[in-house]
Amino acid sequence: MIKAEQAQFQTVIIGGGPAGTGPLVYGGWSGRLAELLDRGVALVEQSSELCVGKLSKYQVTANTAASDFIDFLMPEAAAAVFPKTRGSDVYQTLLNQKSELLPLPEIGKLLKMAGEDLAETFSAYPQSELFLGWSVSKVQQLANGQYQVQLLNAQGENQTIQAKQVLLATGGTPTAYKQTGKRVHELAQQAGAEANPLIMSSEELLTESGLQTADMWLNHYDDPQVVIVGGSHSAFSSAWLLNRLEDSDFEPDDGQIKIVHRAPIKVWYESAEQARQDGYHDFSEQDICASTKNVFYLAGLKGDAKQLYREIAGLDEQNKCDGIELLCHASTEQALSDNRIDWENVALVIFAGGYDFSDIKIENPLGGDISLQGHFTGRYVNEQLMVLDSLGNPIDGLFAAGLGTGFSLTKYGSGESSFKGQEHSVWFCHHDMGESLFKLFVD
Template sequence: MFEDHLDTECACVVGGAGLAGMGFLFNALKTGVLPQLCRDGLIVVDASDRPGVGSLGQYRITANSVGDVFIDCLRDPRLASIFEPLEYSPAYWRIRRQADSAPPLAEVGELMAEAHRLVLEHIVKHFGVRIWHSTAITAVTWQPGEVHLLVETAGFERRIRCRALVLNLGGRQTPQHLCAGLAAHGLSLPAAADVLGSDVLLRMNAVQIRERLVPVLAAGRRISVIGGSHSAFSVLENLADALEFAGLQELTLIHRNPVRLFYECAEQAHAQGYDFDAQRDVCPVSGRINRSGGLRYRAQQIGREVLHNGRVGKTGVTVRRAQLQGGAPADLELAAQALGESGAVIQCTGYQPVLPQLYHADDTSIQLRQANGGLDANAQGCPQDQDGRRLDGIYLFGIGAGLAPDPQLGSEQAFEGRIYGVWQFHHTASSAVLEAVLARVQRLARKPEPARPSLVQTLDERMHLLLPGLSGKV
């Protein structure tokens, strides 16, 4: 008879096998350190029944990088044999054909999901990694030297004790965050407005957008988009495309800082008539303009149209713009009026990380310190609690968390946010985390005991017979 509460011990848990968690595993494989990481057990825990898929492919927009950036994540001699099947994959060839242009995220998501599946199968077969799919991490207790996880599969709870937890569970947008941002400028949301996150809106097709927002237009109310990022400009385009023929004539864009555009170099920016600050907007390492915070590709085209012609792309939908910091004196008033007239407000003000309940060993709850655009973590992704205590052993770098720009790689001075993206997950961000995880796992390793299958191990091997999510198969 098995009990519901079972304990497992391992060296490392990768919590969340989306784009960030998979970037970490790819990097461990490419750098040849996976065997060391797996020696005392590596478990991948993901809430989805298809770990490795993540959310990127669900957004109905184009990528903010060219196809080759994603191919580059798969391009490594150590991965070549694993990815042989991709030679026959239409998803792979679709992205290859768009090596120099920005592909739709649906196509990127398809390729990355195929590549992730191949890697997961490989590491299960060759390194004994266990994949607990359909398993949600519900609580984490941190103490120096050990991290305890409470996980749930189909109603069954189980504990994992590990030395290192790589925790990237995706991002979320909370209306409280939006309200706090507006309140800083003396603005508030109208009580009756439908507040919709860009994360939800960008996953909707045109029919779904019309179902949700045509009643707002029919009531003669305005739609306001809040934010100045890629998501905000993608939202403007998707709204204009879906709603122009349902009567949408004008959208309002309320953003805090100037809208920044990315250029490869100063000459390119000058040629396009784009004004930039030579001190604050230029990356000292690469010479690129607004390298971290500038709009790229499709979002840049939309941004340029909005800045120059006040229109969304080639549609007839116009945009009223209000810049809250350093904008025209009337902008704040314009924003207040537009919000007052809005029946729907689309929140594009960034993400917070999805987190389980976090506790100290004495059961006091942990709140992680936030930074502009993510978490106040060190270069290895270890966050701080509300008292400034560093939580060594927990590593976050995915959406909503991010990492500060690496001074060696460069960024523009004006960029105050956190960096995250697929290429970073596979390279710079996960390299720093990998090094820290490996050092910690080795430092805290227990002295080997005489080999004998433990009860926990035996239970673990048989668990899949009872709980499908706990099998060591992908």
């Protein structure tokens, strides 16, 4: 329960995943966490876990080395905040395999443990409070410039707290393609399909329960076809999982899985020379990171997704993949209308098109809704992570971080200049972004 005398805080963080805990983790490994918690921080997380977010649910391999996930534990200062994590077998295992790409559930075990350490640290700072199992129903800007945050738990209890600044780190929700989904059903019906295909997001499919549901659905068809919409890492991860289903009747061949995409597939390589030697040429100078010289440093496929692309594209002559076919068209409509898609037998359609920001209700002092620029453009924040109103003006004291915010990396000067997407890796949350937020909250 909330301590009545602590209903006033300096900062309220809404969301306990990698983005929300980023400034706290940065404070932990830099030895400065006390500076933040002494000021008074309320961290609100609707689940019972911190730091891990949804990572542990995804049944795929990480697309970055294990070192990126354990880097925050390496400095000696981290031992004071993350003692259990630093002394665990999980940490030692990842440390011994730090250059390898490991399964996300294994990474999730470490981050969950770090969250437990962080939760214990909160108890040592009476000015701060951790609210696990609580969600936020609305945030209201007050006339004095502060914010009032209304909390709700699973038992229906309500609480109200106040703060000078609020960080929205509520995570992203898969982008919904309502019109495209309607078009999918139209195409199936026009082809004479007996039933509409099952439609899922890649986020659903990548979980254990989602993969089981897809497998059972595919088994109802004599010649099941799968269409994956999107050319992102999650699209190829989805195809990778479906192509390797264990104990399943679905063994795709002859292009039973179609990946439809609108632009050339972006693949990561350490250098342009390495890419060309591998037979990959779909990049320009703007796609090469100025600092690392990597090709598609931020946007490129890595790990299992990269290897699957190489097998599909014929770059790996030893392991060719005949079960998956790439269909590239200028628009999604053109791709879905490709006559190589057998809509009569399409059983499953996966949408892998990124994330929308899971924003919450924000009111002005009179109780009216505050409209945000992101509602119209998808860009919720400026380079200082301040939330923008509908006119593009930063709202004092209101910040947002994480998937779907539209945050630009231009401030940090990293990555390829052609990059237009979003980058919120765990490493980035614990370092560059976490440091920026930390300094905003303590200075």
